Amino acid sequence: MSKLRTGEIHVPVLARVEGEGALDIRIRDGQIDRLHLRIFEPPRLFEKLLEGRSDQDVIDSVARICGICPVAYQITAVAAIELIFNFTPTPWVQAMRRVMYCGEWIQSHSLHIHLLAAPDFLGFNSAPAMAQKFPLEVRRGLRLQSIGNDIIRTFGGRSIHPVGVRAGGFFHAPNSAAIATLRQKIHDSLDEARDLIAWVATLPIPEDDQNFISVSLRQDGQYPIEGGRIVSDAGLDIAAEDYEQHFRELQVPYSTALHALLDEQPYLVGPLARINNNYDCLPAELRGLIAATGIQFPSRNMFHSMAARAIEIYFAMSEALRLTENYEISPEPYVEPTLRAGIGYGCTEAPRGILWHRYALDEQGHALEARIVPPTSQNQARMEEDLKASLTRFGLDQPDDALRLRGEMVIRNYDPCISCATHFLDFRAERQ
Amino acid sequence: MNNPFMPHEAEVIARHEETADLFSIQLRLTDPVIQSQYRFAPGQFNMLYLPGMGEVPVSIVSDPDDIHIIDHTIRKVGSVTNNLGRLQVGDRLGLRGPYGRGWPVVEAEGTDLVIVTGGLGCAPSVSLIDYVLRCQARYGHVHIIQGVKHSNDFIWHARYDLWRQYPNVEVWLTADAGDALWPWHIGPVTQFFDQLDIDPQRTSVMMCGPEGMMKAVVQDMRQRAVPDKRIWFSMERNVQCAVGSCGRCQLGAKFVCKDGPVFNYDELAPYWGHKGA
Amino acid sequence: MNNALSKPRVAVHKFSSCDGCQLAFLNLGERLLVLAETVDILHFAEAGPIDEDAMVDIAFIEGSVSTSRDAERLKRIRENSRYVITIGACATSGGIQALRNMHDSGEWLAGIYAQPGYLDLLPESSPIARIIKVDLELWGCPVNGEQVLAVTRALLVGHMPHVDQNAVCMECKRQNVVCVMVTQGKPCMGPVTQTGCGAICPKMQRDCYACFGPAIQANVSALGAHFAASGMSAREIAQRLLFINNQAEPFLNSGMQWQSQAAPDSTTSPGIKR
Amino acid sequence: MNRQRFLPRERFQSLIDQLKAAGYDVVGPQVRDHAIVFDALTKVEQLPIGITDEQAPGRYRLEKSESRRCFDWATGAQAIKPMTFVARETLWQSERLPGGGISFHDTLTETRPVAIIGVRACDLAALSIHDHHFMRGAHPDPQYSQRRQSLFLIAVHCMRSAATCFCTATGDGPQARSGYDLVLSELDTGFILEAHTGRGLDIVLQMETEAVTAEQTEQADAGILRAARQQHRTLPAGPLQEKLVSAVEHPHWQTLNDRCLSCGNCTAVCPTCFCQTHVDEISLDGQQASHVRQWESCFNPDHSHIHGIVIRSERSHRYRQWLTHKFGTWEEQFGRSGCVGCGRCITWCPVGIDVTGELAVLCKRNEP
Numbered sequence A: 001m002s003k004l005r006t007g008e009i010h011v012p013v014l015a016r017v018e019g020e021g022a023l024d025i026r027i028r029d030g031q032i033d034r035l036h037l038r039i040f041e042p043p044r045l046f047e048k049l050l051e052g053r054s055d056q057d058v059i060d061s062v063a064r065i066c067g068i069c070p071v072a073y074q075i076t077a078v079a080a081i082e083l084i085f086n087f088t089p090t091p092w093v094q095a096m097r098r099v100m101y102c103g104e105w106i107q108s109h110s111l112h113i114h115l116l117a118a119p120d121f122l123g124f125n126s127a128p129a130m131a132q133k134f135p136l137e138v139r140r141g142l143r144l145q146s147i148g149n150d151i152i153r154t155f156g157g158r159s160i161h162p163v164g165v166r167a168g169g170f171f172h173a174p175n176s177a178a179i180a181t182l183r184q185k186i187h188d189s190l191d192e193a194r195d196l197i198a199w200v201a202t203l204p205i206p207e208d209d210q211n212f213i214s215v216s217l218r219q220d221g222q223y224p225i226e227g228g229r230i231v232s233d234a235g236l237d238i239a240a241e242d243y244e245q246h247f248r249e250l251q252v253p254y255s256t257a258l259h260a261l262l263d264e265q266p267y268l269v270g271p272l273a274r275i276n277n278n279y280d281c282l283p284a285e286l287r288g289l290i291a292a293t294g295i296q297f298p299s300r301n302m303f304h305s306m307a308a309r310a311i312e313i314y315f316a317m318s319e320a321l322r323l324t325e326n327y328e329i330s331p332e333p334y335v336e337p338t339l340r341a342g343i344g345y346g347c348t349e350a351p352r353g354i355l356w357h358r359y360a361l362d363e364q365g366h367a368l369e370a371r372i373v374p375p376t377s378q379n380q381a382r383m384e385e386d387l388k389a390s391l392t393r394f395g396l397d398q399p400d401d402a403l404r405l406r407g408e409m410v411i412r413n414y415d416p417c418i419s420c421a422t423h424f425l426d427f428r429a430e431r432q
Numbered sequence B: 001m002n003n004p005f006m007p008h009e010a011e012v013i014a015r016h017e018e019t020a021d022l023f024s025i026q027l028r029l030t031d032p033v034i035q036s037q038y039r040f041a042p043g044q045f046n047m048l049y050l051p052g053m054g055e056v057p058v059s060i061v062s063d064p065d066d067i068h069i070i071d072h073t074i075r076k077v078g079s080v081t082n083n084l085g086r087l088q089v090g091d092r093l094g095l096r097g098p099y100g101r102g103w104p105v106v107e108a109e110g111t112d113l114v115i116v117t118g119g120l121g122c123a124p125s126v127s128l129i130d131y132v133l134r135c136q137a138r139y140g141h142v143h144i145i146q147g148v149k150h151s152n153d154f155i156w157h158a159r160y161d162l163w164r165q166y167p168n169v170e171v172w173l174t175a176d177a178g179d180a181l182w183p184w185h186i187g188p189v190t191q192f193f194d195q196l197d198i199d200p201q202r203t204s205v206m207m208c209g210p211e212g213m214m215k216a217v218v219q220d221m222r223q224r225a226v227p228d229k230r231i232w233f234s235m236e237r238n239v240q241c242a243v244g245s246c247g248r249c250q251l252g253a254k255f256v257c258k259d260g261p262v263f264n265y266d267e268l269a270p271y272w273g274h275k276g277a
Numbered sequence C: 001m002n003n004a005l006s007k008p009r010v011a012v013h014k015f016s017s018c019d020g021c022q023l024a025f026l027n028l029g030e031r032l033l034v035l036a037e038t039v040d041i042l043h044f045a046e047a048g049p050i051d052e053d054a055m056v057d058i059a060f061i062e063g064s065v066s067t068s069r070d071a072e073r074l075k076r077i078r079e080n081s082r083y084v085i086t087i088g089a090c091a092t093s094g095g096i097q098a099l100r101n102m103h104d105s106g107e108w109l110a111g112i113y114a115q116p117g118y119l120d121l122l123p124e125s126s127p128i129a130r131i132i133k134v135d136l137e138l139w140g141c142p143v144n145g146e147q148v149l150a151v152t153r154a155l156l157v158g159h160m161p162h163v164d165q166n167a168v169c170m171e172c173k174r175q176n177v178v179c180v181m182v183t184q185g186k187p188c189m190g191p192v193t194q195t196g197c198g199a200i201c202p203k204m205q206r207d208c209y210a211c212f213g214p215a216i217q218a219n220v221s222a223l224g225a226h227f228a229a230s231g232m233s234a235r236e237i238a239q240r241l242l243f244i245n246n247q248a249e250p251f252l253n254s255g256m257q258w259q260s261q262a263a264p265d266s267t268t269s270p271g272i273k274r
Numbered sequence D: 001m002n003r004q005r006f007l008p009r010e011r012f013q014s015l016i017d018q019l020k021a022a023g024y025d026v027v028g029p030q031v032r033d034h035a036i037v038f039d040a041l042t043k044v045e046q047l048p049i050g051i052t053d054e055q056a057p058g059r060y061r062l063e064k065s066e067s068r069r070c071f072d073w074a075t076g077a078q079a080i081k082p083m084t085f086v087a088r089e090t091l092w093q094s095e096r097l098p099g100g101g102i103s104f105h106d107t108l109t110e111t112r113p114v115a116i117i118g119v120r121a122c123d124l125a126a127l128s129i130h131d132h133h134f135m136r137g138a139h140p141d142p143q144y145s146q147r148r149q150s151l152f153l154i155a156v157h158c159m160r161s162a163a164t165c166f167c168t169a170t171g172d173g174p175q176a177r178s179g180y181d182l183v184l185s186e187l188d189t190g191f192i193l194e195a196h197t198g199r200g201l202d203i204v205l206q207m208e209t210e211a212v213t214a215e216q217t218e219q220a221d222a223g224i225l226r227a228a229r230q231q232h233r234t235l236p237a238g239p240l241q242e243k244l245v246s247a248v249e250h251p252h253w254q255t256l257n258d259r260c261l262s263c264g265n266c267t268a269v270c271p272t273c274f275c276q277t278h279v280d281e282i283s284l285d286g287q288q289a290s291h292v293r294q295w296e297s298c299f300n301p302d303h304s305h306i307h308g309i310v311i312r313s314e315r316s317h318r319y320r321q322w323l324t325h326k327f328g329t330w331e332e333q334f335g336r337s338g339c340v341g342c343g344r345c346i347t348w349c350p351v352g353i354d355v356t357g358e359l360a361v362l363c364k365r366n367e368p
C-alpha cells in the first residue's frame, strides 16, 4: 500500500512439529531478503554411534532416530543389511514388512493431519481445542492413528521403537487370532478413512500453485513403500545405490540439519511427491474416491499434501487388508542369514518421503560406516523456497502474527520431522 | 464368600494435629451393622485405604471398650500417610480390620508390667495402657517408660499426666536430645532399668518402637532374668493383605499380620538380631 | 492439587531426543481428550501450546541435556514446577546419544567445532537429574504410555506413586512368557533390566536389550560373568551393557570394565576411550 | 468294576471329547516357544507327541524322539499355578460417590469348569499346599477358591525324570498319589486310566475302554520305578527348619550374593510360592480405583520394604529368605517342606544355581 515494508519476523519455537526449530525472516523494501528455517535441535550423531555395532544393534539403534517413524528406519536399515548379506527374505516376510510399514503411514499421517496440521486450517491452536468444535472428526482421527499403532504393535510389540525386526525376517510371527482381530479393526474403520478423504478435501486451503520437482520411489507397479527405484517427475530414474551421484548434501550455518539438492535444485519428497509420481499405481477404487473430491493429481498446490496423506491412510489400510487376507502364521518368521562383509543401500518411503541408508559392514556384521539421509533434510531447501513464494503471495504487508501463522502453516504442511533431520552430520565431508 | 481383602467405608468424625508430622483421626464405620460387630483388642491394627493410593496398616489407639470409636495416631512419612493427614472431618476412606494378635493382656494378669515405648511406638501401646489402667486390679505395678528422639517429639503430655495420677503407676520419660526446658531425662530408655523395682519372675515387659531400641531392652531384660516368654514386642513389616496371604510380612516362620504384630521373645529368638531376617 | 476452581497445570518439555516419549501423550487416543479436559496443558510444543515459563504442577521432561543453554532452561523449569518427572531413557540416563560421552571428544567433536559459532553441542549428553532435582524418573526407550498415564493419574489425586523397578523376568513370568535365556541360550538382559515394557522382547522370543534401564536389584557383574562363561567376548558383553542406557550406573561401571578387557579390534573401531 | 481301564492310544481323543461333552474347557500341555506350556486343548495332535525334555541347571531344551508318547517329558515351564493363583487379577474395586462416599465392589465373575490333562505328582503336591494356604485359613481367598473348585484334574504318573527332578527326595513323586479325579499311566500302546473320584469314574464309564492286563500294569509300575531311579539329586536329611535357621550367619550366603541375579525366576516358577503385591490403579478422572494383586518375589527389594527401610536389603538376605523359607520355616507354617522336588527353580534359574547343591553346603556344617 503506502510504503514498502522493511523488518524482521521471528517464530522462535515452531509448534506442532516434531523437534525444535525456528523461522527467521528478514524483509527489505517489500521483499524477503533473507529467510532461514533455523533448526537448532542438537544433533545426536547417530552415524558415529553405529560404528562398531552389530547388525541387530544397528536395526535397534536407528529406530531411536525418530519416535514417529521408527519402522521406516528399521526397514530401510534391514534392507541395506540384507543386501550386504546377499539375502532375500521370504515372500511372507516381505509382505509382512510392508504391512508393518503401512501401520506407520496410518499412524504418522493421522497424527499429522489431526494433531498437527488441521487445527491451522480451522483456526485452532491444538487438537484438543479443535475437538470442542469438531469432536467427531478429531475422534475419528485418533481412532485411525490407533489402528496404525495396533498394526505396528502386532509385528513389533510396541508402536514406538518396535522390537520385532531382524535381519532375515521377524523375531516372531503374529498368530492368526491376532491378525484376525487386527483385520476386523481395520475393516471396521475403512469407512472412516474414506470419510476422512472427503473431509480433508473440504478444508479451506490456499490456492498456491508452485513449481517443484517431485522425488519418490517407484516400485514395480505397486504404490511405493518399502523399496523401488528413485524417480522424479523431471525424468530421474536411478537405483538406490546411485543416490549419491545425483543428490548432494550441504551444511548451512543456521541449521543443525543438512540441506539436500538434486542436481543443485531443491526438490520435494513426501506424500504429495509420491502421489504425483505414482497416481497410476493406486487402486482404481481409490482413484474413484479421489476423483470425487475434485482434486487432481499430479498437483502443484503444496497444500494438497494433507489430502495426499488422507489418501495414503486409506491406501495403507486397504493394502494391509489385502496383504493379510488368508493370513497364515509362518513357521519360519525368519531365516538366519550368513554374515558377510560389504556395502549395502536401502531406500524406502518413510511417511515424510524417501529415506536413504548406506552401510559398510565387516565380516561379523559389525558396522564400519553408516550414512543416513532422512526426508526432512531433503525437504529443507524446498521448504525455504516455498516459504518465500507463499509468504510473498500472501502479502508481506500483512500483520506480523498473520505472517507468522502462515509461515508456520507452510512449514507444518511438510510435516517436518526435525528429530530425524538433525541426527546426522557428515563430519568427514565437513572437514574436507 | 466374604472378600477378606475388601475394605468398608468409614467416616472421619474427628481429627487432631499432634505435631507437625503426627496427627490423630477418629473413625466410624458407616455401615451400622458392620460398626456394631466391630470389636478389637489392644495392640491390633486396621488397614486404612485411600482410593487410588493404597492401604496402610495402622494400630488402633482407642479404648477397646469404647466400641463406637476407632482412633488412630499416624506419622506422616510417605504418600498414603501424608494423604491420610489431609483428611477432614466428614471425609470418607476405606477400613478393614481389626487384624493380628494384640498385647497379651490375659497372659500378663497378675504380673507387674514394664511398658517401654520409643518414638511413635507409643501408638500401639496407648490402648494397652488405657486398658491396663482400667483393669488395674488384675495387674501389679505398672512402669511406663517412654523414650523419644528429641524432646519436641513428645506428645500426649496430658495423657502422661493422667496416667501418673494412678496409684502403682510410674511414668519415666527420656529423650535422646532435649532442649533446656525438658524436665525429664536425657539418654536411652535402658538407663532407668536399674531403678526399676521389679521381680523378674513376676514381671511382663511389653514394648514397641524402633528395632534398635527394642533389641537393647530385650538384652537388658533377659540379663535381669525376665523369662523370654514374658518379653513382648510389637513388630513392623510390610503388611499388604493383613490376612496371612500375601507373604510380605514374613519374619522367619511367622506372619507379622496374623501371628503378630505382638510377639514374645521366645517366638522370635532364632531370628532376633539377624540383619535381613 | 485437586482444586475444583483451577485445573492442575501440566507442561511437557523437550530436550535432545527422538520425540518418541512425548508420543506417550499423543498416542493416548480418546484419553488424550479426557486428559486435556482434566488438566490445563500449558506448554507442549509438539501438541500446540507454547509457554515455556508457565508455572505448573507437573512438568514432564523428555530428552537429555546436550547444549550449553539446556542447564539454564532446566533451572527455570524446576523453579516453575511442583513435580518434575523425567520421561524416557534420554531424560533419565542420557539416552543412546550418550554413547558419545565415552568417545574421545577430540576425535568426534572437532568436526563440529571446526564451524564454531553456529553449533552448540556439549561433549556429553547428560540425564536431567545431573542438573536439577527430579521427583520421579520414568525409564524406557520409549516410556510406556500406560505408565506415564498411571503416574499422571496418581499425581492428580495427590499421590506420589511407587514405580515397579524389579526385573523384566518378573513380568515374563507373570505373563507366562517362556525364558529365552534358558531355552535358547540368548544373552537376555532381562534379569538386570527393570520392568515396565511388558516384557515385549522375550514375548517375541528375542533377548531384552535393556531399554528400561537397570533393575533396582541388578547384579550386572553376575550376568556379565555368565555371558562370558557362555562364550561371549568381552567386547560383545561391553556393547550389551553400553547401549540405550549406557550412562546408568551399574551398566556403565560393569560395561567399562568389560570394555577395558576387550581385545583391540583391527577391523572395527568401537572408538571407546580406554 | 475295576477302577482301572485301558484306553488304546488311537482312542485318546475320546478323553478330550468326553470332557468337553461333560462341560469342561480342556487344557493340556503343548509346545510353545521352545517349551512345554499348558494351553487350551481340543485335539490330541496338539499334545507334545514324541517330545522329550533335556534339563540342567539354567538349561531347558526340547528334543524329538521316535516315541509316540504324549507325556514323555518331565516338567514344563510352569506347574498349574498360573491357573489357580493367577499372576495378576483385580481383587475389588472402589468408586467415589457424589457426596464424597466410597462404595466397594467385588470383582468375582463366574468361572467355567476346566479339566487339566497332564498334571504331575509334584504339581499336585504343590496344589495341595496352596489349597491349605489360600482356602483353609481364617480368611479363605474367594478368587482362588472359586477357580480351584472348578478344576477337574487328570494326573499322569511320571515314567521319565529330568536331570533336575528330585521328587523322590521330597516324597512327592514320581507317582501321583492323591488330589486328582483321574490318573493316566502312559504305555507305548495307550493309557491305563484310573478314576479316583465319582466324577472321574463317570468320565471313564462314558468311554470305550478295555480291561487292563497284568502285563500293562507291570509296564506302568516299571515305568514309574525307572523315573524314580533316574533321579540323582538329593536333599539333606530333614527336618531342615532348625538347620537352616541356625545357618543364618553361614558364610556361604555371601557366595550366593555374588552369583544370584536376584531376578526372582526361581520363586516365579516354584509351584508353591505364594507371595503377592497389592497395588491400586485409578481412573483418569480419579473416580474409580481397582485393587490389583500380582505375583511378587522375596528376591525383590520391594518385598520387604517398610517406610524408609528395606529389611532384606542385600541379595544374600533375599537368597537366604527364599531358601530358608522354602526348605525350612515352611515346615512350621504348613507342616511340611515348601519344596515338592519339581526342579524348576534349578532349570529356570538363568545362571543355573542349584538349590540342592546350596542346601548341601549350608546344612553340612550343622550336620552331626
Ligand SMILES: Cc1cc2nc3c(=O)[nH]c(=O)nc-3n(C[C@H](O)[C@H](O)[C@H](O)COP(=O)(O)OP(=O)(O)OC[C@H]3O[C@@H](n4cnc5c(N)ncnc54)[C@H](O)[C@@H]3O)c2cc1C
Pocket (backbone or CB within 6 Å): B045, B055, B056, B057, B058, B059, B060, B073, B074, B075, B076, B077, B078, B079, B080, B081, B082, B120, B123, B124, B235, B236, B237, B238, B239, B261, C162, D301, D302, D303, D305, D306, D307, D308
Ligand atoms: C502392624 C503395624 C502397625 C502400624 N501402626 C502404625 C501407627 O499406629 N501409626 C503410624 O504412623 N504408623 C504405623 N505403622 C507404619 C505404617 O504402616 C507406615 O508408616 C505406612 O505404611 C507408610 O505408608 P506411606 O504410604 O505413607 O509411606 P511410603 O513409604 O510411601 O509407603 C509405604 C508402603 O508403600 C509401598 N511402597 C512405597 N514405596 C515403596 C518402595 N520403594 N518399594 C516398595 N514398596 C514401596 C509399600 O507397600 C510400603 O509398605 C504400622 C505398621 C504396621 C506393620
Ligand code: SF4
Pocket (backbone or CB within 6 Å): A163, C168, C190, C193, C194, C197, C198, C199, C200, C201, C202, C207, C208, C209, C210, C211, C212, C213
Ligand atoms: S524387554 Fe528389554 S529391550 Fe525389550 S522393551 Fe523390554 S526393557 Fe526394552
Ligand code: SF4
Pocket (backbone or CB within 6 Å): D266, D269, D270, D271, D272, D326, D338, D339, D340, D341, D342, D343, D344, D345, D346, D355
Ligand atoms: S523349590 Fe524348586 S524344586 Fe522345589 S518345588 Fe520350588 S521350584 Fe520346584
Ligand code: SF4
Pocket (backbone or CB within 6 Å): B247, B250, D267, D272, D273, D274, D275, D296, D297, D298, D299, D321, D322, D323, D325, D326
Ligand atoms: S517368601 Fe519367597 S520363598 Fe517364600 S513364598 Fe514368598 S516368594 Fe516364595
